[in-house]
Amino acid sequence: MKALFGRKFYNIEELREATEEAKRKGVVGSDYTIIREVKLTDEQFKKFTSDFLADQPWIEKGDGGHNKNGELRCIRVINLETGEKILTNPEGFEYPRYISIEE
Incomplete structure (x- = not known):
């Protein structure tokens, strides 16, 4: 599996814009593996994606x-x-230093 990772994005809007730009430029994603899953309610997810620089428990x-x-x-x-x-x-x-949208 491959994904386009970026570093130190503030929020999901910045991440979406950078992802679209990378796709337009033909950037190839990095290989990754999942070590665990975290499931959040919509409210928790919105809070998480509004500030990627915040530490997460x-x-x-x-x-x-x-x-x-x-x-x-x-x-x-x-x-x-x-x-x-x-x-x-x-x-x-303890914060999402490198982050990607999984498609």
């Missing part, structure tokens, strides 16, 4: 990084009402 310092195959180790965050999915590779931080 479900992200631990050991999350993220790469596995032995070079894939990004990601947390999949799912909006329970809409099914929208965000991937995050926190790279040892």
